[in-house]
Amino acid sequence: MSLSEIRSSADARMAKTIDAFKAGLSKIRTGRAHTGILDHVLVEYYGSPVPISQVANVNLIDARTISVQVWEKPMAGAVEKAIRESDLGLNPIAMGDNIRVPMPALTEERRRDLTKVVRGEGEDAKVAVRNLRREANEALKKLVKDKEISEDDERRSQDEVQKLTDRYVAELDKLVSQKEAEIMTV
Structure with a gap:
């Protein structure tokens, strides 16, 4: 060398x-919502763990709420479970094929x-x-x-x-x- x-x-x-x-x-959460916070959350998709961004659209509703719109309706439960069980301490709310993820205040x-x-x-x-x-x-x-x-x-x-x-x-x-x-x- x-x-x-x-x-x-x-x-x-x-x-x-x-x-x-x-x-x-x-x-690391700051109390404000941003879509990147869910990047490392993996969801089981036909036997393979994949990032949420590969099975759903992740958008911001407002400064404290993330919207996750799944592409396939049966995936909503798996995505909600993956977010809830992640180490982020978030509590997602399912509304059909749309999942709202409110960011708790710090x-x-x-x-x-x-x-x-x-x-x-x-x-x-x-x-x-x-x-x-x-x-x-x-x-x-x-x-x-x-x-x-x-x-x-x-x-x-x-x-x-x-x-x-x-x-x-x-x-x-x-x-x-x-x-x-x-x-x-x-």
Whole structure:
């Protein structure tokens, strides 16, 4: 592996960590309804677990209510059950082939708990970024050991990897603070 390959690999993997963190944040409720909250809920469809978006239209009725319009009437019960049994704490209401999902208001205590969860997820993502930095630095040390690069090149590359790490950690901090502000907004 060359220096540029090590840097680009670390950059790409750190970017994937950020994307995974953003996906995790989208699952954390803020009290406002958004269709993405049901993205990870799987429903049994002819023996296969599939996302709700593949068996129904998911729309917003208002700021606190999601509408799930199933395409096949027999699927309504399965979709309602999947939403109820998900880890989201939602209580769907079936109305024929349409399911309404009201978003319960968050209490102050629950908001504080959610900010703690967000901070914890942020720390986990930072650890992942730092582990990627460590792996990149180990790869650089291996290149020095194999006499493929000089120690000066290794130091320069380690500095670049550190700057990359700092950039991604700062982005994670920004995402955490934005989500905390969103959660604490009543």
